[in-house]
Amino acid sequence: MSSKFPFFLFVCFLFLMFNFESDACFAIVVLLSPAPQIGSFRPVDRSNVSLAAVTFSRRQSVVKPVNAEPKRNDSIVPFAATVAAPEVAEKVEVEDFEELAKDLANASPLEIMDxxxxxxxNDIxxxxxxxxxxxxIEYARLTGRPFRVFSLDTGRLNPETYQFFDTVEKHYGIRIEYMFPDAVEVQGLVRSKGLFSFYEDGHQECCRVRKVRPLRRALKGLRAWITGQRKDQSPGTRAEVPVVQVDPSFEGLDGGVGSLVKWNPVANVQGLDIWNFLRAMNVPVNSLHSKGYISIGCEPCTRAVLPGQHEREGRWWWEDAKAKECGLHKGNLKQEDGNKNGNGHANGTATVSDLFDTQSLVTLTRTGMENLAxxxxxxxxxxxxxxxxxxPFCEAMEGSYVELAEKLAGSGVKVGKFNADGDEKEFAKRELQLGSFPTILFFPKHSSQPIKYTSEKRDVDSLMAFVNALR
Structure with a gap:
């Protein structure tokens, strides 16, 4: 063999060493080495490989886990290195949102929003x-972080609300992401039941088509959402709302139970404090508020509240107070079994404090009401x-009714109260004209037929005028 062959072999070796992995290089060296004489065969001893080749092999075998750094397009991880440093799955920590809610219970809305x-x-x-x-939106702006806003356009909002949407977009320089109901579903509902079927068979079906299903589509693109729920909005359904929770009703981007987180930054804030904040920050507000509207929804199902009324009484006013959720926050409604106590709550739940607690009032039992009637x-x-x-509507008029009872003390008019919930509800509906809570009845001196107070003005002056006109 020519004397130049070893030099040529050495040059090829160097070229291969810097362009291939060490195992491949070693294999080529073995193949190109002069064949041993017959009878002198022995296993290849890797110790004869040059020091440069050994150093290179060690350097290449230290491989970090996948995703530890950007992967090079030209990198090839050798099998030996993969065995030495197998792929390590990233450990995902699961947040304990119940514990987080406790930690943030006394935090400000701004801190919770941040x-x-x-x-x-971008997933919220x-x-x-x-x-x-x-x-x-104002709290989100104050954090200085980017934020997204979406809204449900049911097609039945007040004109003032649409104008307000436009004002908010211009004031904050944002674009609200509107969600609309499915046109075919709305068409089917209206054609089969008419435009105002909710007055007759409850609002749940209409809300499901116009609000709940569009909301479900919106939330499927998110991992969390932020709501304006407050505990004082509805003591019957929102009294236990935490500042953050795993959403009990809807699914998020990843799908399945627990895939969506619900934040309620103003859960612990009183309505009066919200309005003080809006005025202090000169935030634009819906013009309907100046007309007596507090809780605003669709035009046919919302009206202004009167003195002595709770703010949620302007929503679905023809229904029982416990039904005043549209389904967006249906997780607030507790499932009740048939074993209820006198207050209409399942046994084992927290005791609800009684109302109208004053010595000027007479507490009537079922027997007392039967005798009175x-x-x-x-x-x-x-x-x-x-x-x-x-x-909550009974609670809202408590102050007015107690004050009225104290004013009528000694006047010759008895003032009483009757807990018509639970087992007494059917009796009250059948015998006492109960339609919804609260119902106020006047029993004249010389008539067995009670007269129902039909006005929704439950302030002291309105109630006193009713009594004076009949006694």
């Missing part, structure tokens, strides 16, 4: 209804409120 936006970035959005939850010649006229302790 935490939410920082944690979820504010649900904006066009009412006082514009405060959420049978009397045709009473010594004194009676004014009686039929109530449920959990009812």
């Amino acid at each position: 935490k939410a936006l920082a944690k979820f970035g 959005a504010i649900a904006f209804s066009g009412a006082e939850d514009v405060a959420l 049978k009397l045709e010649n009473r010594k004194e006229p009676w004014l009686v409120v039929l109530y449920a302790p959990w009812c």
Whole structure:
């Protein structure tokens, strides 16, 4: 063999060493080495490989786990290196949102909002209804972080609400992401049941088509959402709302139970404080608020509230107070079994405090109400409120009714209360004209037929005028 062959072999070796992995290089060296003489065969001893080749092999075998750094397009991980450093799956920590809710229980809305936006970035959005939850957008702006806003356009909102949407977009320099109901579903509902079927068979079906299903589509593109729920909005359904929770009703981007987180930054804030904040920051508000609207929804299902009424009483006013959720926050409604106590709550739940607690009022039992209703010649006229302790609208008029009772003390008019919830509800519906809570009845001196107070003005002056006109 020519004497130049070893030099040529050495040059090829160097070229291969810097362009291939060490194992491949070693294999080529073995193949190109002069064949051993017959009878002198022995296993290849890797110790004869040059020091440069050994050093190169060690350097290449230290491989970091996948995703530890950007992967080079020309990198080839050798099998030996893969065995030495197998792929390590990234450990995903699961957040304990119940514990986080406890940690943030006393935090400010601004701090809670900042935490939410920082944690979820572009995968979270504010649900904006066009009412006082514009405060959420203001808090988001104050964090200095980017944020998204979406809203449900049911097709039945007040003109003032649409105008307000436009004002908010211009004021904050944002674009609200509108979600619309499915046109075919709306068409089927209206054609089969008419435009106002919810007045007759409840609002749940209409809300499901116009609000719940569009919301479900919106949330499927998110991992978290931000709402304006407050505990004082509805003591019957929202009294236990935490500042953050795993959404009990909807699914998020990843799908399945627990895939969506719900943030309620103003859960612990009173309505009056929200309005003080809006005025202090000169935030634009819906013009309907100046007309007596507090909680604002669709035009046919929303109206202004009157003195002595709770803010949610302007929503679905023809229904029982416990039904005043549209389905967007249906997780607030507790599932009740058939074993209820006198307050209409399942046994084992927290006790609800009674209402109208004053010595100027007479607490009537079922027997007392039956006797009162049978009397045709009473010594004194009676004014009686039929109530449920959990009812937020009864709670809203408590101050007015107690004050009225104190004013009528010694006047010859007895003032009483009757808990018409639970087992007494059917009796009250059948015998006492109960339609919804609260119901106020006046029993004249010389008539067995009670007179129902039909006005929704439950301030002291309005109630006193009703009594004075009949006694």
